[in-house]
Amino acid sequence: MNKTVNPKDLTLDDDNGPLYAARKKVYPQSVSGTFRRIKWGLMAFCLGVYYFLPFVRWNRGLGAPSQAVLIDLPNSRFYFFFIELWPQEVYYFTGLLIVAAVALFLMNSLGGRIWCGYLCPQTVWTDLFYAVERLIEGDRRERMKKDKSSDPMKLERISEIVLKHSIWLLIAWWTGGAWVLYFNDAPTLVKELVTFQAPMIAYIWIGILTATTYVLAGFMREQVCTYMCPWPRIQAALTDEWALNVTYRYDRGEKRTSVKKAAELRALGEQVGDCVDCYQCVAVCPTGIDIRNGPQMECIQCGLCIDACDNVMTKIGRPKRLIGYDNDINIQRRQEGKAPIYRIVRPRTIVYSAIIAAIGGFMIYTLATRSLLDVNVLHDRNPVAVKLSDGSIRNAYTVRLLNKSGYDRVIAIDANGPANATIHVIGVDSVTPDRPMIVIPRDSTSELRLLVTAPAENNTEKSVPVRFHVTDIGLGEVASATDNFVSP
Amino acid sequence: MTDHHSDIDSVTGKSTTGHEWDGIKELNTPLPRWWVISFYLTIVWAVAYWIVYPAWPLISSNTTGLFGYSSRADVAVELANLEKIRGDKMAALGKASLADIEKDPALLALARAKGKTVFGDNCAPCHGSGGAGAKGYPNLNDDDWLWGGTLDQIMQTIQFGARSGHAKAHEGQMLAFGKDGVLKADEIVTVANYVRSLAGLPTRKGFDAAKGEKIFAENCVACHGDGGQGNPSMGAPNLTDKIWLYGSDEAALIETISQGRAGVMPAWEGRLDPATIKAMAVYVHSLGGGK
Ligand code: SF4
Ligand code: SF4
Secondary structure, eight states: OOOOOOGGGGSSSTTOOOSSOOOOOOOOOOOOSHHHHHHHHHHHHHHHHHHHGGGOBOOOOTTSOOBSEEEETTTTEEEETTEEEOGGGTHHHHHHHHHHHHHHHHHHHHHSSHIIIIIOHHHHHHHHHHHHHHHHHOSHHHHHHHHHOOSOOOHHHHHHHHHHHHHHHHHHHHHHHHHHHTTSOHHHHHHHHHTTOSOHHHHHHHHHHHHHHHHIIIIITHHIIIIIOSHHHHHHHHOOTTSOEEEEOGGGTOSOOOHHHHHHHHHTTOOOOSOOOOOHHHHHOTTOOOGGGOOOTTOOOOOHHHHHHHHHHHHHTOOSOSEEEEOHHHHHHHHTTOOOOOOOOOHHHHHHHHHHHHHHHHHHHHHHHOOSEEEEEEEOOTTSOEEOTTSOEEEEEEEEEEEOSSSOEEEEEEEEOSTTOEEEETTOOOSSTTOOEEEEOTTEEEEEEEEEEEOTTTOOSSEEEEEEEEEETTTOOEEEEEEEEEOO | OOOTTTOBOTTTOOBEEEEEETTEEEEOOOOOHHHHHHHHHHHHHHHHHHHHSOOOBOSSSBOOOTTOOOHHHHHHHHHHHHHHHHHHHHHHHHHSOHHHHHHSHHHHHHHHHHHHHHHHHHTHHHHOTTSOOBTTBOOSSSSOOTTOOSHHHHHHHHHHOBSSSOTTOBOOOBOOTTTTTSSOHHHHHHHHHHHHHHTTOOOOTTOOHHHHHHHHHHHTHHHHOTTSOOBTTTTBOOSSSSOOSSOOSHHHHHHHHHHOBOOOBOOOBTTBOHHHHHHHHHHHHHTTTOO
16 A cells, blocks of 8 residues: 655656756748748848838938937937927827737737737847858758767868857847947948947947847747747737637648548548648747647747648648638638638727727827927926015016927017016016017027016915917917916 | 765765755755856956955055046046036136126026026025025015115125125124113104004004104114115115015014114125126026016
């Protein structure tokens, strides 16, 4: 009864190794086909935009930066083609981030993790690094053999490795380099970088991005997607049964057997699958999984296994898309002899699209109608109100005028509020009484100290609202702000 | 002691350290090599740090390190750089006349910014952070000025102070008419009410205005002027307006007349450089009450 337990039987792993599973290196094979072509195209587009956008020029007039996309940190300005954002408009970025997040949800409810498979920077750069690797070290089989061979390193092999890492580093360095170009005038910065005149921070950022690109795309690869990225876990909660996922259609895949045997069995009227167990779908998979085991968290839905299997199916004369973008409902329906159905318009997609349209529309509206003249008013707190020798009351305000346009403006300031009030701006002798005028240079702010004085008799209330209007007397553009006029 | 290399644990197949407690033996599981190497490297690093950087206190100083680096020197360099960056602007401020500063938006902004910080450090304890003042400490936002409210007069007051002991300081004080026995108690009440009447404030019932006027003419006119409108050259406040440094009710006035007043404003010349004093004058003037 009381059998002695051998502690070795208690370990969790058969090989009695550590509880942590070491990474199995993935050697994705090259493949050609529809989805591979889409991926090449998107890669070229994304990298092209990223690497070259800083060099696109945009004429904003004399003295203004001529770079189409520029994040000007020292001056707190953001330029995006014809749009120029000021620091107080950062909420546009918040809006953009919300739209981006909901767009990701929408993509997810339509096509699963297509973001991961086609557009995610991690995927794009890893794909590029794989291409380099393949070019230099050969395809899957060759790379596996080279990694396994215990030969002393031959010169040829060493030069291969050195070449690969040099090209990787070159790409990584260019990636970091392009990054800093978004923060400074690109041609100038390139010149400074080459002559070692650029600010230290530029070199530091290039260093950081070179290192991360090199490590993440060269070594971490699919591990970023499976272990580091939270999205696979989040998206699992967001997806539904209608989302198109890369799916192995087991209804026409099982049971797996050779082409010849399948033909024989089929002739006998027996149920056999189209899958010939050639492992092509596994060989090409950049995350190293077997999609025939059903949907898996590691699958980034890149569609490469579809291409691989389609090639096989063409060769053996069976219909394509044994693996394809599909949903589980349709497998069920096919088995029941019904036609597959695809539903793009669903409550979920409608809600997501509506949110995107609403926020996007609102942003475009505010962007189109936003004023290039703005005024902020801050009431003096200490003292809030001052009694003058003749008994009248005066409140002081700090007024900040923002001229976001590309031209100098002449501004007149009015205050509507307390009865019989007069206004005065320190340092300005009004030509028109009670309507001080000042000049604000283009693309700048002016801070003024403004005094509103009103007789006490007419202003017995503790606090009356006062409205400040600033008028561009050339263009008639008006901006205003409200504050209070307080009596002691 | 057992030779632990030969003592192999039968269950795990690993060697033990030879330590045993109640029949339980400690397995020999050394730290990973990378960990040990990093540990030694940190020691090497620490020693190198002692040599390269100032580290050890000596009796009267400290080791200076290989390159003589010190963070204090860094601060000095940065302060010098700051001085260099600001130098031009502050020099421009020092050169410009007070009136010119107020007319030039850039200089005005600089003077206000500089003045505001200096004011906060030096003047706020008495006058409040916004210059709102308190009883006995003038409000600098209003238009009532004991020693005059033009730019030059404000600057002069800041520079030399009032009753500060500086040779050029403003002098003059309110006498203690009661304490010194110049006026009798009932006379003080009468003149206090008379002063209130000058400012248009209500007076005590049945007070003798003619007597009050007489006492005022004999004792107060010399400083406060015929109608009580004050005299900035003596720091005598205007008694006809609505602003009262020590309060305007009868009790406050009686106290003022019998005890006298002599508020002190320190002189800032010598403690602050001329450009800074100028900036402060512009700042105070721009608070709104300047004339
Ligand atoms: S299973 Fe197919 S779609 Fe999924 S990651 Fe692998 S190759 Fe891409
Ligand atoms: S590529 Fe197609 S045929 Fe080959 S193993 Fe995969 S599913 Fe089967």
